[in-house]
Amino acid sequence: EAGVVQSPRYKIIEKKQPVAFWCNPISGHNTLYWYRQNLGQGPELLIRYENEEAVDDSQLPKDRFSAERLKGVDSTLKIQPAELGDSAVYLCASSRTGERNEQFFGPGTRLTVL
Amino acid sequence: AQKVTQAQTEISVVEKEDVTLDCVYETRDTTYYLFWYKQPPSGELVFLIRRNSFDEQNEISGRYSWNFQKSTSSFNFTITASQVVDSAVYFCALRGAQGGSEKLVFGKGTKLTVNP
Secondary structure, eight states, X not given: OOOOEEEOSEEEEOTTOOEEEEEEOOTTXXXXXXXXXXXXXXXXXXXXXXXXXXXXXXXXXXXXXEEEOTTSSOEEEEESSOOGGGOEEEEEEEEOXXXXXXXXXXXXXXXXXX | OOEEEOOXXXXXXETTOOEEEXXXXXXXOSSEEEEEEEEOTTOOOEXXXXXXXXXXXXXXXXXXXXXXXXXXXXXXXXXXXXXXXXXXXEEEEEEXXXXXXXXXXXXXXXXXXXXX
C-alpha cells in the first residue's frame, strides 16, 4: 500500500512570493490533514478535511493561507504571500474516518522563506 | 483545553541501555486516544501505537513497551536494549472524542540519541 505522497520535498522562495504544496493521501482514507511543524516543535493542525469538506480550519491563517480538496482525494495548500515566519515543514496526513484511527503522515515539504 | 507535555527535550544513551520517554497529558474528555509517533532524521512521522482511554492494559511490542496510567495522566514509552536505529524524535499525542477536541495535539517531542 502506497503511503501519503507530498511534493515538493523542499521549497525555497523569497518573501511575498506565493507557494503551493500538494498531497495525495492513502487510498481509501477519507480524512486528510495539513499540519505545520516549526523547528523543535510538534506538528500543529492547520486544517482537516472529511472528503471534500473542511471540517476544522480554525487554525488556518486565512488572510494568506488557503487549501482545497476539490474531489475529496488529493489536496493543495497555498500561501500567498509568504512571510519569513512561514518557514517550517508542512506535513500532510490521512486516516480513515473516526477519531480513534491513527493518522499516517507524508514526508513533508520543508519551506524556507528568505 | 488539551495539552501534552514531554518534559525531556533530549536524551542520550549508549546502545543496549534501556530508556523511558515520559508523556503527561491533560484533557477533560472522558473518552480520548493517546498515540506515540517516531520521527527519524528523514522527517516522516511513523505511527507506533494508539491507546484508548478505557483500556489501561500495558502493551509490549518487541523492544517497545508502553505504560498507560490514568491516575497520573501519563503514557510513558520504554525502549529496551536500545539500538542506534532508535535515534529519532519521539512525539506523544492526544486526541479527544468530544465536540471541539477531535484534533490531534502533539507534545514538543523528545530527541533520543543512541550512541554506539
